[in-house]
Amino acid sequence: MGRLTMLKKRKRGRATPPTKYFEWRRSAAKPGLDLGGYWSYPIFVREKADRMHWLHLICSVARRPLKKLTAIYRPKVLLTTPVGCAMVASYIDLRHGRDVYAGGGWEKPVGLFPHKDVASLTVKQFRVEEERLLGLALEASREFLKSGSLSAEYRELWLRLTHPGILPYVKPVAPRFFHALKLIAKGKAP
Amino acid sequence: MGEFELPDEPDNVAGNSWDEVDADGDGVPDAIQLPDVDELQYLADVELRGADIDGDGTMDIVVMNVDLDGDGVTDIAALAADLDADGEVDFLAVTDRSTDVWDDITEDTAFHWPEDETALLLEVHEPDYFDGFDDYFEIHGTPQEDMALWDQQNDPNSCAVSTTHMMFRSLGIDLSEEYLADYMETDGTYDYNSGTYVHLLDDSINRLASELELPVTANEFANANLEYIEEMLDRGVRPLVVVDSVELYEEEDSFLGDIVDLPYSCHAVQVIAVEHDSDGSQVVINDPGFWGGSGQRIPADRFMDSADDYGNKGVAVTHV
Numbered sequence: 001m002g003r004l005t006m007l008k009k010r011k012r013g014r015a016t017p018p019t020k021y022f023e024w025r026r027s028a029a030k031p032g033l034d035l036g037g038y039w040s041y042p043i044f045v046r047e048k049a050d051r052m053h054w055l056h057l058i059c060s061v062a063r064r065p066l067k068k069l070t071a072i073y074r075p076k077v078l079l080t081t082p083v084g085c086a087m088v089a090s091y092i093d094l095r096h097g098r099d100v101y102a103g104g105g106w107e108k109p110v111g112l113f114p115h116k117d118v119a120s121l122t123v124k125q126f127r128v129e130e131e132r133l134l135g136l137a138l139e140a141s142r143e144f145l146k147s148g149s150l151s152a153e154y155r156e157l158w159l160r161l162t163h164p165g166i167l168p169y170v171k172p173v174a175p176r177f178f179h180a181l182k183l184i185a186k187g188k189a190p
Numbered sequence: 191m192g193e194f195e196l197p198d199e200p201d202n203v204a205g206n207s208w209d210e211v212d213a214d215g216d217g218v219p220d221a222i223q224l225p226d227v228d229e230l231q232y233l234a235d236v237e238l239r240g241a242d243i244d245g246d247g248t249m250d251i252v253v254m255n256v257d258l259d260g261d262g263v264t265d266i267a268a269l270a271a272d273l274d275a276d277g278e279v280d281f282l283a284v285t286d287r288s289t290d291v292w293d294d295i296t297e298d299t300a301f302h303w304p305e306d307e308t309a310l311l312l313e314v315h316e317p318d319y320f321d322g323f324d325d326y327f328e329i330h331g332t333p334q335e336d337m338a339l340w341d342q343q344n345d346p347n348s349c350a351v352s353t354t355h356m357m358f359r360s361l362g363i364d365l366s367e368e369y370l371a372d373y374m375e376t377d378g379t380y381d382y383n384s385g386t387y388v389h390l391l392d393d394s395i396n397r398l399a400s401e402l403e404l405p406v407t408a409n410e411f412a413n414a415n416l417e418y419i420e421e422m423l424d425r426g427v428r429p430l431v432v433v434d435s436v437e438l439y440e441e442e443d444s445f446l447g448d449i450v451d452l453p454y455s456c457h458a459v460q461v462i463a464v465e466h467d468s469d470g471s472q473v474v475i476n477d478p479g480f481w482g483g484s485g486q487r488i489p490a491d492r493f494m495d496s497a498d499d500y501g502n503k504g505v506a507v508t509h510v
């Protein structure tokens with residue numbers, strides 16, 4: 001095998017493309033930004049005809065220690081970043097600013113974490129799956145920009161890891177992505 | 191300390207039975223009373239109370255009160271405590287008020303409880319103390335004192351508020367967690383649903399200190415290493431540190447359904463000590479997140495890894 005072939009293979013096989021998603025998700029205490037809580041995985045929204053952004057729904061959470069569950073509430077923040085999360089493109093505080101959902105509903109949780117599809121995973125396994133999803137996200141963004149569709153792998157993994165309680169909140173803010181998830185029939189706007 | 195054994199229930203006393211109370215629901219009795227063995231119309235002649243502080247199912251503190259003469263006053267009291275949860279009694283106190291039994295005690299000669307009763311009554315055992323102890327066992331901070339000031343957080347996201355409350359108590363100020371939560375909610379530092387914005391916490395504490403003329407000051411820190419934390423503790427500073435609780439308690443192999451938090455949620459704890467001994471280095475924390483979070487000993491490497499996720503950040507509260 002020639003050296004060029006080896007280099008190409010190595011590059012293609014790189015497991016995790018660079019993304020700051022996990023760093024941002026941990027940064028609950030960025031000055032002025034309320035980033036703590038449950039984060040959706042990258043939702044693709046078209047910023048311009050030739051440019052894609054990632055949208056993140058960030059939800060308040062409340063621990064339920066006795067039940068060993070975490071209650072997830074409706075989104076409180078919409079954060080968009082360039083693909084890869086290198087920086088913030090927009091930050092919308094739904095609680096203190098304009099609420100795009102206009103439906104209230106702050107008091108009652110939309111679901112309990114972990115949901116059924118991930119409850120049997122260990123923390124370590126869950127993290128591996130999250131990293132796999134983010135590893136797919138860059139290529140999936142490019143594909144979505146071109147064709148408006150999602151690869152089956154990204155779609156299935158995104159749906160598996162995402163708490164179903166937030167799906168109704170995806171449709172009003174990212175209808176094309178929601179359509180690509182093939183959930184139109186099931187999805188119900190809040 | 192092992193589980194203590196109850197004496198056999200006296201079956202020759204009609205109507206008497208052990209009254210066991212399991213206050214924290216862990217299946218271990220926390221208080222046991224034997225009512226009126228001598229039928230002298232007083233509630234309890236022998237009373238045992240225990241507390242399982244670290245939630246391991248065994249008693250860490252046991253108190254026994256015996257009323258020998260049925261006058262409703264304790265004649266013998268004993269207290270045993272396993273403060274470091276190593277299964278050995280670290281602290282034993284016994285008081286004998288048997289003079290109360292004597293009938294010929296008059297008002298003039300009656301035993302009067304001394305003002306400094308603790309000093310008189312306690313027999314403090316320090317079996318671990320020996321020449322060279324300080325070299326063998328290096329400690330920064332005051333874990334025994336601060337463990338007793340542990341407080342469980344009132345609300346799901348109030349860990350930093352509760353930790354501030356513990357730090358204040360450690361400096362001799364008790365404003366209650368409710369008061370601090372109200373204050374910090376009003377000034378925008380704490381949100382019931384979202385938690386505490388740690389980057390605002392030092393300003394909030396300083397504002398509160400100024401308004402109430404409290405002798406404390408708070409400063410945010412970041413990139414703290416273990417030596418920095420030790421130095422803070424040596425200077426009497428009380429540090430709150432932001433950590434990844436899943437990493438802190440090594441729950442990576444736990445199922446998601448068995449952990450309390452999201453697998454990436456941040457948490458605030460008070461560091462009350464750093465200890466170095468033959469078993470290695472431990473960071474001792476008061477964790478407000480769960481019952482039994484008092485004096486949790488975490489291997490230093492693991493603690494620093496869990497803090498590293500959040501930039502080894504925290505807030506230092508100092509007495510001024």
